[in-house]
Amino acid sequence: MIFEVFRQEKKGQAFQHAGSVVAPDAAFADAWAREQYGRRGESTALWLVPRNSIHQVTEWADEFDLKYRRVDGYSIKTRLAEARQRASANRPATSGVGSTEPHENQ
Amino acid sequence: MDSRTQEFLAFVQAGGQVEAGDWLPDEYRAKLVKFIEMHANSELMGVLPEREWILKAPTLQRKLALTAKVQDEVGHAQLIYRVAEDLGKPRADMLADLVSGKAKFHNVFHYPTYTWGDVGVIAWLVDAAAIISQKALLKCSYAPYARIMKKICWEESFHILHGRDVILAMMTGTDAQRELVQEALNRWWAPLMQFHGNPIARDEDPMYIWRIKSQGNEEARQQFLDGYVPQIWELGLTVPDPQLAKNDDGVWVYGEPDWDELMSVVTGHGPRSQDRLAFRKHFIEQEKWVRDLVLAA
Numbered sequence: 001m002i003f004e005v006f007r008q009e010k011k012g013q014a015f016q017h018a019g020s021v022v023a024p025d026a027a028f029a030d031a032w033a034r035e036q037y038g039r040r041g042e043s044t045a046l047w048l049v050p051r052n053s054i055h056q057v058t059e060w061a062d063e064f065d066l067k068y069r070r071v072d073g074y075s076i077k078t079r080l081a082e083a084r085q086r087a088s089a090n091r092p093a094t095s096g097v098g099s100t101e102p103h104e105n106q
Numbered sequence: 107m108d109s110r111t112q113e114f115l116a117f118v119q120a121g122g123q124v125e126a127g128d129w130l131p132d133e134y135r136a137k138l139v140k141f142i143e144m145h146a147n148s149e150l151m152g153v154l155p156e157r158e159w160i161l162k163a164p165t166l167q168r169k170l171a172l173t174a175k176v177q178d179e180v181g182h183a184q185l186i187y188r189v190a191e192d193l194g195k196p197r198a199d200m201l202a203d204l205v206s207g208k209a210k211f212h213n214v215f216h217y218p219t220y221t222w223g224d225v226g227v228i229a230w231l232v233d234a235a236a237i238i239s240q241k242a243l244l245k246c247s248y249a250p251y252a253r254i255m256k257k258i259c260w261e262e263s264f265h266i267l268h269g270r271d272v273i274l275a276m277m278t279g280t281d282a283q284r285e286l287v288q289e290a291l292n293r294w295w296a297p298l299m300q301f302h303g304n305p306i307a308r309d310e311d312p313m314y315i316w317r318i319k320s321q322g323n324e325e326a327r328q329q330f331l332d333g334y335v336p337q338i339w340e341l342g343l344t345v346p347d348p349q350l351a352k353n354d355d356g357v358w359v360y361g362e363p364d365w366d367e368l369m370s371v372v373t374g375h376g377p378r379s380q381d382r383l384a385f386r387k388h389f390i391e392q393e394k395w396v397r398d399l400v401l402a403a
Contacts, residue, residue, distance in 0.1 A: 002192075017253065018253065018254075018257065019185055019188065019189075019250070019253065019254045019257070020188055020192075021188070022188065022191070024400055024401060024402075024403040025403060028400065028403065035181070036181055036184070036185065036257075037257070042260075056127065058127075
């Protein structure tokens with residue numbers, strides 16, 4: 001059996017994949033992973049996971065163009081420029097003090 | 107080259123890394139297995155010259171440090187064989203190819219050790235040359251290999267210190283001790299200069315093309331010379347190469363290494379090649395019962 005080894009370097013940190021060991025069962029995997037990944041106190045904890053228990057996901061279908069769920073799904077630059085231009089063209093020549101200046105940074 | 111392979115090549119050349127489950131071109135997989143297997147073999151064979159000195163180490167501390175180093179190196183071999191196994195070659199086949207002479211291991215592990223000076227030079231300079239190659243593997247296009255190199259490079263960093271400490275103890279000792287170090291350096295210099303391989307242009311080196319390695323042979327050798335020749339000189343040691351010098355442009359020049367010797371040694375004709383393979387073969391056979399027992403568990 002192949003066990004994937006994940007190690008945590010300090011308490012509170014994420015476990016990171018470190019390598020794998022081959023062992024007939026979890027008890028042997030425990031002994032070997034301790035020896036390989038912990039004998040100098042370099043890990044606070046290990047996760048040993050039988051490789052065939054890992055369900056891997058690598059295919060990411062996007063038939064419906066789901067970009068609207070993300071920041072990069074919105075391109076507002078052109079529309080914003082157009083809207084500002086439109087607003088300033090329609091603005092009356094005289095108006096309240098300072099209140100109609102467009103915000104450059106928006 | 108088909109378009110899928112072309113795309114893969116462009117991906118790795120742009121710094122991309124792939125995982126064990128990804129599609130790999132056959133040629134890439136074959137090159138990767140050959141390279142990784144040779145690395146694993148070198149770790150496993152590399153402990154034999156040092157192992158000989160565990161019983162003869164001068165102090166208890168040195169004996170313990172050397173034992174720990176041997177354990178580390180065998181551990182590296184196990185990690186690296188594991189990565190190669192995942193690429194499709196069973197470990198038993200790799201060990202069989204090693205002892206039959208079909209697969210290679212690094213040139214520096216084919217030579218004898220005569221004195222404690224050799225042990226110091228191996229742990230300091232052979233490990234230094236090796237760590238330069240190994241650090242370049244941290245960026246390997248095959249990610250599972252790159253990941254285990256983190257642990258390996260970390261452990262190599264104290265092996266180098268162990269070697270340097272052994273050398274410094276001798277260099278601050280008696281004239282006879284200093285002589286032992288100089289003699290060992292004289293023996294190891296030629297194999298060290300051959301270690302990184304012939305100066306093939308990196309863009310013609312398949313291991314670089316596929317980004318298995320991230321630097322060329324000559325770049326690695328220049329890095330070794332730049333890092334370690336000044337450290338050798340400052341101790342009052344002499345490098346046995348009258349042509350060795352650093353040019354104004356920062357490039358080291360040196361006497362041409364003996365490439366025929368390198369080829370002959372790595373194909374199993376070194377002074378200790380056959381003894382060490384026979385030793386390894388003996389133990390693989392003797393310890394078969396352990397593997398059988400564990401696999402039956």
